[in-house]
Amino acid sequence: MxxxxxxxxxxxxxxxxxxxxxxxxxxxxxxxxxxxxxxxxxxxxxxxxxxxxxxxxxxxxxxxxxxxxxxxxxxxxxxxxxxxxxxxxxxxxxxxxxxxxxxxxxxxxxxxxxxxxxxxxxxxELARRHRILSREFKVSDNAGLLDLHPSLPFRAESMRFEKLVYASEKMAELCDVARQAARTELPILIQGETGTGKELLARAVHYNSARKASPLQVQNCGGMSDELLQSELFGHKRGAFTGAISDRLGLFRAADGGTVFLDEISEVSPSFQVSLLRFLQEGELKPLGSDKSLICNVRIIAASNRRLSMLVAKGEFRQDLYFRLKGFEFEVPPLRDRVEDIPVLAEFFAAKHSEAIGRKILGISASLIEKLVHYDFPGNIRELENEIRRMVALAKDGEYLTTRNLSPALQAAAPRRTPRRRPGSCLRVRP
The missing domain is CATH 3.40.50.2300 (Response regulator)
Known part of the structure; x- marks a missing residue:
């Protein structure tokens, strides 16, 4: 394997x-x-x-x-x-x-x-290979039904990094480096548009690190006041502020020995950036309402849908904190820039959601794949999953997913220029 x-x-x-x-x-x-x-x-x-x-x-x-x-x-x-x-x-x-x-x-x-x-x-592994061979024969026998299109590129087998599914060279290179980064103790910064899978990448890194047996804690930093974010991450003592009726441990201490994933790190205020920088430098934290500093050992993985380097240039984000966060820096490409991933993701989501509702979906037609790869997906993977989930819900048991239940926006997608198909290649559709 x-x-x-x-x-x-x-x-x-x-x-x-x-x-x-x-x-x-x-x-x-x-x-x-x-x-x-x-x-x-x-x-x-x-x-x-x-x-x-x-x-x-x-x-x-x-x-x-x-x-x-x-x-x-x-x-x-x-x-x-x-x-x-x-x-x-x-x-x-x-x-x-x-x-x-x-x-x-x-x-x-x-x-x-x-x-x-x-x-x-x-x-x-033998069962997996048998499914692949069976699928190839089924595609051959049903070529007319599936409407194979000569301009569609050959679709490679999917690869996985935990729950990240991909086939493109861009994602393969990114995940290869992420696997290496997981074995280190350096902080990681993940950037990319909303819906590209930044949190999935962070979770994959954690579960491939030496910290996998310890907790992974997740905190979205967007739209939170400094006081609330301080309380969530650093904890507080009873009576530290109105409503603090008991002590709170805080995510950093709760994840001691593990990993903390901070999403939307670009949204934190300048004053909170100072607190976070001190924690990254010294490994020390002070709960709200306490005068005692505590040592905590966690790995930080941060994510942003805005480029921090551009925010640094504008004076909206501390340069020293940016350099502290980017022990490794990953840019997850949007789905429109890795269209090779669309067929394998569509197949993955079809299997996932059909199993969830107990419905048998035989596969995805080539005409539907063609429509999907021509759409830009501004919402990225999250939008693709919602589309496939809706189509599975509308499909009948024992059917292929086709363009019949496709949403109007995807139906209207204009064909994009695709690379010339290699001689003898064909679209593979997994039932």
Whole structure:
């Protein structure tokens, strides 16, 4: 496989899993995440692309089996392994409902589990390749139905950086550098238009860093007063201001050892920029109403839909803070500048939202793809997702998505100039 596989372990007590985690990570090279319950597991799956889940079956609640049953519907591509107590009775129903790949009994044997994990991942990869081949044959058989267009470029396979899905060279280069940046401790500045996926990139960086086992806290800085932002990030003591009826920890202290993502950093006031600069320089914070400074170890990832360098030139943003924030600086390109990503994103959103409402969508017609790539998408990925979500809601079960339910703005999009198609290439549509 072209990337490190991710294993999510859902366990009651992490201490008995230490040898297993070390064996999977050190000897097999997997990325291993450990959580303590179904709620934490589902929250992790929102941000992280997981290939295989290992869950304990807890008696009498059987939460591990219930989680795997839920994943069978919400994340059918994830391989599911169930761990049972040695004397666990009546497991047949749980195994059947969850459609698990394999179950193992305690006591755990690290090598045995690692081999089952390896075989499960191999099975997953074979299933993926089978789907691709089946799709190619289906496209060939239904060429008339799908209205293949000779001017459309060949569509490459999608790539992923956690929940970021892309096929373009621009995004591939950006994500490659982001993976390297994740392994450092430097702050990161992400810039780009609204809706381009800046927060998804920040979450991907966190979950590929050494801080992945610690919290990720998110704060949107737009439209907030200095006092409220100080309270949210640095915390406050009871009575520090009107309405402060109890102490507040603050996101920096809540994320100690982890990451804080500050969105719309360009909107903070000059006075708050000073407070943030001191924190970045010294790692010290002082809660509102307190005269005691505290040390906090967090990594800052900041995002802005306005170029900070231009704000610095205008005197609207501190230059020293800008240089502190840009340990690594990323510019996420708008969707109109990476049209190669539109087909794979449309396919991803169609699968995501059809699964969410239990509707079977066979694929996306080439005529619809043609319309999508000709539109500029001022709202970027967020606008594309909303469009596909609406079309899935209007489609009938067992249909392809076509231009029939396309919104008027996209229907009216004028064709853009596209590169000449390579000889022998074709549009691939994933059912």
């Amino acid at each position: 072209d990337r490190t596989s991710t294993i999510l372990i859902v366990a009651r007590d992490g201490t008995e899993w230490v040898d297993v985690v070390d064996h999977l990570a050190d000897d097999y090279g997997y990325r291993v995440l450990v959580v303590q319950g179904s709620a934490e597991a589902l929250a992790t799956l929102v941000d992280v692309h997981v290939d295989l889940v290992v869950a304990e079956m807890e008696e009498p609640a059987e939460s591990g089996a219930a989680l795997l049953t839920e994943l069978r519907v919400s994340h059918p591509d994830i391989i599911r392994i169930l761990i049972l107590d040695a004397d666990a009775p009546g497991i047949g129903r749980a195994i059947s409902q969850a459609a698990i790949y394999q179950f193992l009994r305690k006591p755990l044997d690290a090598e045995q589990l690692a081999l089952v994990v390896k075989r499960g991942l191999e099975t997953r």
